[in-house]
Each structure stands twice: as C-alpha cells, then as structure tokens.
Amino acid sequence: MPSKTLPSIKYTKKVEITENRVIMLPDVSFQGAGKGYCMFIERVARQESPMMQIAVIGAGLSGLATTIALMKRFHQPFEAWLIDAQDAPGSFGNGPVGRALTSEPARDLSVIPDRPDDFSDWLKGSLLADGPIASLRGPQDLHVPRALFRDYVMARFSEALSLRKDIRIRTFRGEVRDAIPQNDRVRLRFREGDRAEFDHVFIATGFGVARREADSWRAAHAAADRLSQCEDPPVLTLLGNGPRFASLLLDLRASGYAGPIHIRAATGSLPQPHGRGHDRASFGPPPASRSLRDAFHYIRRECRTAENREPGQWQSVVDAASLRLSAVWRNLPQKERNHYRRHLLHLHRHFSTRIARDTHRRLVAELETGRTQFVSSRLPAGPEENTVDCRETPSASVLARLLGMDLDLLSVNDSGGLLMDGNPLFGLSLVGTAASSLRPGPFVFAETVRQAYRAVLDMQRHTFALASRS
Numbered sequence: 001m002p003s004k005t006l007p008s009i010k011y012t013k014k015v016e017i018t019e020n021r022v023i024m025l026p027d028v029s030f031q032g033a034g035k036g037y038c039m040f041i042e043r044v045a046r047q048e049s050p051m052m053q054i055a056v057i058g059a060g061l062s063g064l065a066t067t068i069a070l071m072k073r074f075h076q077p078f079e080a081w082l083i084d085a086q087d088a089p090g091s092f093g094n095g096p097v098g099r100a101l102t103s104e105p106a107r108d109l110s111v112i113p114d115r116p117d118d119f120s121d122w123l124k125g126s127l128l129a130d131g132p133i134a135s136l137r138g139p140q141d142l143h144v145p146r147a148l149f150r151d152y153v154m155a156r157f158s159e160a161l162s163l164r165k166d167i168r169i170r171t172f173r174g175e176v177r178d179a180i181p182q183n184d185r186v187r188l189r190f191r192e193g194d195r196a197e198f199d200h201v202f203i204a205t206g207f208g209v210a211r212r213e214a215d216s217w218r219a220a221h222a223a224a225d226r227l228s229q230c231e232d233p234p235v236l237t238l239l240g241n242g243p244r245f246a247s248l249l250l251d252l253r254a255s256g257y258a259g260p261i262h263i264r265a266a267t268g269s270l271p272q273p274h275g276r277g278h279d280r281a282s283f284g285p286p287p288a289s290r291s292l293r294d295a296f297h298y299i300r301r302e303c304r305t306a307e308n309r310e311p312g313q314w315q316s317v318v319d320a321a322s323l324r325l326s327a328v329w330r331n332l333p334q335k336e337r338n339h340y341r342r343h344l345l346h347l348h349r350h351f352s353t354r355i356a357r358d359t360h361r362r363l364v365a366e367l368e369t370g371r372t373q374f375v376s377s378r379l380p381a382g383p384e385e386n387t388v389d390c391r392e393t394p395s396a397s398v399l400a401r402l403l404g405m406d407l408d409l410l411s412v413n414d415s416g417g418l419l420m421d422g423n424p425l426f427g428l429s430l431v432g433t434a435a436s437s438l439r440p441g442p443f444v445f446a447e448t449v450r451q452a453y454r455a456v457l458d459m460q461r462h463t464f465a466l467a468s469r470s
C-alpha cells in the first residue's frame with residue numbers, strides 16, 4: 001500500500017445538559033476526505049522486521065471493537081488498516097444520529113469483555129469528574145446519546161493505542177469490492193482498482209455499503225425538506241422497523257416535519273422496549289437432533305416454559321435463548337442453516353432487537369397521532385425519491401459477492417471464522433452484524449465484542465501454528 005502524508009484526527013466536542021439528558025454535539029471526520037487514501041492515526045513503530053499486515057473492513061462499531069481487541073490481545077507487532085467506504089471511525093456519533101439514544105443500556109455496552117461495567121464506570125468518571133452532574137445513580141441502566149458512547153469507544157481505542165509502541169494503525173478510505181483468499185494471504189480489491197494483500201482480514205461491513213446508516217439519514221432529511229415545500233405533502237415511506245427507523249422517525253418529527261409517514265416492514269410492529277435483565281430464566285439442554293424444525297420446537301418450548309415461570313420477563317427469556325443458540329447452531333447441517341438464513345433470520349433479528357424505553361414510548365405516542373402508520377410490506381412502495389431505506393438486516397448475498405463464494409456453502413463459527421463447505425478458511429474473520437448475516441446473532445453488542453476477541457485469539461493461534469510449521 002502506498003503511504004501518504006498523515007493528517008491528524010479532527011475531534012471536537014461540545015456538551016449540553018438539558019433536563020438531565022446529556023447531549024453531545026460532536027464532529028469526527030476524515031481529514032482531507034476525498035478520493036484516495038486518508039489516514040487519521042498512526043503510532044509509528046520502530047520496527048526492524050516486517051510487521052504482520054491486517055485489514056479491518058468497516059470502521060463502524062464492530063470494526064472499532066475488533067481493532068481494540070487486536071491492540072489488547074494480539075501480542076506481536078502488526079500494521080492494521082481500518083478501511084471504510086466512507087465513514088470515519090466513530091462517525092456513528094455524528095450529528096442527529098449521535099443524539100439518538102443507544103438501544104442497549106450502559107451495562108451492555110462495554111468494549112472490554114471481562115469488565116462488563118467498563119462503560120458505566122467511564123460514564124461516572126467522565127460526567128462526575130468535570131462537575132456538570134453532581135451525582136449519578138445507576139449509570140449502568142442509562143441509555144445514553146450515541147455520541148457519548150462513541151466518545152467512550154474512541155477513548156478506549158486511544159488508550160489501547162497508547163500502550164502499544166510496536167504497532168501501526170491506519171485508516172483508509174475506499175470501498176472493498178472483493179476479498180479473496182490466495183495461498184496464505186487475502187487479496188483485497190478496491191472499487192478504484194487498487195489492490196492490497198494482507199495476512200489476515202476482518203470483515204466488519206455491517207449492513208453493507210448500500211445500507212449505510214449515514215445515507216439513510218441524509219436521504220430522509222432531503223426527502224422531508226423537499227416534501228415540506230408541498231402544500232399537501234405526499235407520503236414519505238420508511239422501509240424497515242429497527243432502531244435506525246425509530247431514531248430517524250423521531251428526529252424527523254422533532255425537526256418539524258409534519259407530513260404523513262408510512263412504515264413498511266415485514267413484521268409490521270415496533271421493536272420491543274428494553275426491560276431490566278433477570279438472570280433467572282434458563283433453557284434446558286438443546287436437542288441432539290440435526291433438524292431446524294426440532295431446534296425451532298425446542299426454542300419455542302423452552303421460551304414458553306421460561307415465560308410461564310417469569311411472566312412478562314421476555315427479555316431474560318431471549319437472553320437465555322441466546323446462550324443456547326451456538327450449541328443449537330453447531331448441530332445444524334449446512335442445508336438447515338441456509339433454511340434459517342432464508343426464512344427465519346429476519347424474524348429472529350426483529351424479535352431480538354430492543355430499543356430504549358423512552359424511544360419506544362415516544363414512538364407509541366407518534367403512532368397514536370395517526371400521522372404515522374404501518375402499511376403492508378407486500379404492496380409496492382411509493383416513488384423512490386419519497387422512500388427511504390432504513391432496513392437493518394445484513395445481506396448474506398452481498399457478503400458472498402464480496403468473498404466471491406457460493407452463499408449456500410458458506411458458514412461462520414462462534415469466533416467469526418469462515419467455513420466453506422465445512423472447512424475453515426484461514427485468514428478471514430467476520431465480526432458483528434456482518435457475521436449475523438449467516439447465523440443467529442450477534443444481535444447485542446456484548447456478543448459482538450466477545451466475537452471480536454475470539455476472532456483475534458483464533459488468528460493468534462493460527463499465526464503461531466504457521467510460524468512453528470515454518
């Protein structure tokens with residue numbers, strides 16, 4: 001990869017406290033953004049021998065969690081490229097997106113797997129130390145603005161970086177067209193035609209380039225601005241009903257858009273509000289059977305039993321189910337996994353996703369006004385310019401195209417390791433949302449973080465094995 005001059009990160013923030021809510025107004029961007037390469041961080045290593053070359057595709061939450069895991073757990077010199085088609089690392093906290101509340105409470109948002117309270121401790125430290133808040137009770141239950149969560153992730157990122165003198169982290173702006181394993185390396189090809197080879201590639205592409213979050217926000221506001229000019233505005237259609245749709249809809253209304261809005265989504269319902277977690281629900285051992293039908297019956301039966309034991313505690317039931325899912329998944333043959341991906345992934349994702357209680361309450365109130373309504377997903381949507389895609393189901397076929405592989409043969413294990421026809425494909429790992437295009441979860445952040453650390457440990461083991469062989 002060619003090098004260019006190294007601009008520094010532009011990272012400013014302003015904090016406002018209104019009615020006990022903390023609102024961060026941040027601004028993070030690639031410097032000198034435009035065509036070609038762009039880097040924002042480099043800790044120059046004085047390294048004599050060649051460093052291991054690693055790429056992380058996607059600078060969203062999963063890519064950042066993976067890079068933090070690399071810095072903390074990969075104990076050998078390396079150079080990592082954090083590649084994104086457009087978004088700067090941490091940009092999920094920019095603008096109105098950053099003011100939206102996290103779906104999960106602070107207790108579920110640690111980037112350090114063995115310190116689950118890390119984010120709530122950071123919140124206490126940051127908010128109390130500066131004095132804007134005198135006391136803070138139960139920070140672990142708070143759903144905070146995403147900008148604040150971003151600041152935490154970037155703080156842990158910088159700390160991890162400051163402890164490693166033997167690594168180099170670069171960010172690179174470019175869309176990866178394909179990631180093809182070749183011998184012991186993986187070759188990336190970019191849209192502009194550039195190529196680069198890496199020893200290991202982590203794919204953290206989330207919902208893919210076509211469904212980038214920033215694009216949904218831009219498109220929604222552009223459409224609302226245009227439609228507001230009409231005396232009798234036609235319907236604005238939002239596709240999807242996940243947290244992205246939820247925060248976007250509320251933001252459109254908060255910014256004064258009063259026209260009719262249709263929500264078009266297969267499940268036709270809001271995501272569930274977050275409740276307090278209970279640890280009491282547990283599932284019995286999963287069936288030894290290798291059929292999806294039996295797995296499905298097992299999960300349904302255990303859900304019903306757990307729900308009867310603790311009525312209304314559906315969240316602890318879903319948590320208990322998640323703990324058993326990897327064992328169930330391991331038992332399934334590829335054909336059954338494909339069946340799940342085609343027919344159940346979408347539903348499973350919807351029912352596992354939660355939103356902050358406050359966000360849910362405001363959405364219910366909005367639906368009650370009648371200005372916003374769910375409509376059948378079977379009917380065609382309105383004109384393209386009045387339709388905004390906010391869908392949050394990762395596309396397995398986009399992933400298969402990126403890898404140039406037959407989707408029906410692809411699978412992923414608990415550590416994000418890719419399998420082709422049941423055989424491990426070394427040198428490639430899938431993390432976070434991208435991985436959940438092929439298997440159940442990770443639909444919660446803690447699981448993404450665990451997967452990132454497991455993926456790094458697996459890479460470490462494989463690197464040692466290669467070194468001892470040679």
Ligand SMILES: Cc1cc2nc3c(=O)[nH]c(=O)nc-3n(C[C@H](O)[C@H](O)[C@H](O)COP(=O)(O)OP(=O)(O)OC[C@H]3O[C@@H](n4cnc5c(N)ncnc54)[C@H](O)[C@@H]3O)c2cc1C
Pocket residue numbers: 057058059060061062063083084085086087092100101102103104105146174175176177204205206207208209212213243244245247402431432433434443444445
């Ligand atoms: C208001 C709100 C609150 C939320 N709260 C939570 C929460 O509390 N917990 C949680 O877990 N999730 C939450 N989410 C969902 C969360 O944003 C997504 O789960 C998360 O963005 C997924 O992160 P990711 O890194 O996997 O994917 P993304 O954030 O989608 O990042 C993927 C990146 O990869 C890049 N990319 C894709 N394809 C390519 C390519 N071919 N080449 C180069 N770059 C590429 C994209 O440009 C993108 O920047 C929330 C979402 C919203 C809107």
